[in-house]
Amino acid sequence: MQLSNHGQEHDRRPAMDDPTHSPRPYKRSKSMKHAGDERTDSDSCPETPRADSAAVLATQPIEAGQETSAPETAAKKNAFHELMTKKPRPPAAPSIPPRGSSSRPSNPYYLNNDPRSALAAYLSNPESLPSGVILFHNADFVVISDAYPKASVHALVLPRDISVTHLHPINVLNSNPALLSSLREISEQTRTLLAKELQRTHAKYSATEQIRQKAFEALEDRAIAEPGFDPDSEESQAMLPPHRDWAACIKIGVHSRPSMSNLHVHVISEDMHSRCLKKKAHFNSFNSRFFVRLDEFPLDEDDPRIPDVGSMNSTLKGDMVCWRCKRNFGNKFKELKDHLELEYQAWRKI
Structure with missing residues (x-):
């Protein structure tokens, strides 16, 4: 079954190694973050x-306990200017045509x-x-x-x-x-x-995913210490602990x-x-x-x-x-x- 470009674009989202297709992970220093660390799951509910x-x-809510502070210059902004400045609206879902609207008959998926x-x-x-x-x-x-x-x-x-x-x-x-x-x-x-x-x-x-990540890093360390060792071989990959079963x-x-x-x-x-x-x-x-x-x-x-x-x-x-x-x-x-x-x-x- 062929997916549209929307599905293809989504599959390129940054992720930890894929449960169904695990590319070779890169070696991370302790100071580096996982791809997507700054993006968390959505917990907002639009009105x-x-x-x-x-x-x-993946939206970007502020984590619990995180402090936020506006720049000092923000407090000095002209109040009238702030009031009159147009602010962009968030994207909305397709609207439902009102009853009696001429656009409804053109869409057969509406029912009476x-x-x-x-x-x-x-x-x-x-x-x-x-x-x-x-x-x-x-x-x-x-x-x-x-x-x-x-x-x-x-x-x-x-x-x-x-x-x-x-x-x-x-x-x-x-x-x-x-x-x-x-x-x-x-x-x-x-x-x-x-x-x-x-x-x-x-x-x-996830503790399960962190165990696997550390095993990935150990394979790369071994590849550096042992010339000829291939961390991407089937034998090497079989040594890794499983992913958490997110599905x-x-x-x-x-x-x-x-x-x-x-x-x-x-x-x-x-x-x-x-x-x-x-x-x-x-x-x-x-x-x-x-x-x-x-x-x-x-x-x-x-x-x-x-x-x-x-x-x-x-x-x-x-x-x-x-x-x-x-x-x-x-x-x-x-x-x-x-x-x-x-x-x-x-x-x-x-």
């Missing part, structure tokens, strides 16, 4: 919809002025959107960063087949094995892409009762670390049976997650249970949110 890939893939059709803006002509909006696309799928990510990395896979885009995900994935197979394939490609981003942003904290930290699935009308699959990391995680329903929608993994399909005929078979309201409104330690927080979202931060710090150090 207006954004599809900038930076919303999921359904206000839940926001994702239709990405499907009709992804080539026309800015490169930061789309992660990659082809004739059959568009993959975007979620505008309101609920974890360190969070992407959406959108099928472009107009005959399925308005169907309920549970029904169509239960009855269309060809589509299910294609979605599994493109979602795995997305998982690989997001796993590289997790590695890039968290490798400097295993990412889950793929759909909501049993989706809030958006266009068919989409979530590819999301397990850490639930995001400012956009603001309420109980956000958490439970990814950490209960409300979230149906692609590898669970096809479902049994009596599965309550199938529309008209059962209700999922009680599941979405049920107790919140930590994804990592399984502690039950009941309805105490603030307490859970504080706990998730502690779990996140421990999780990234594995």
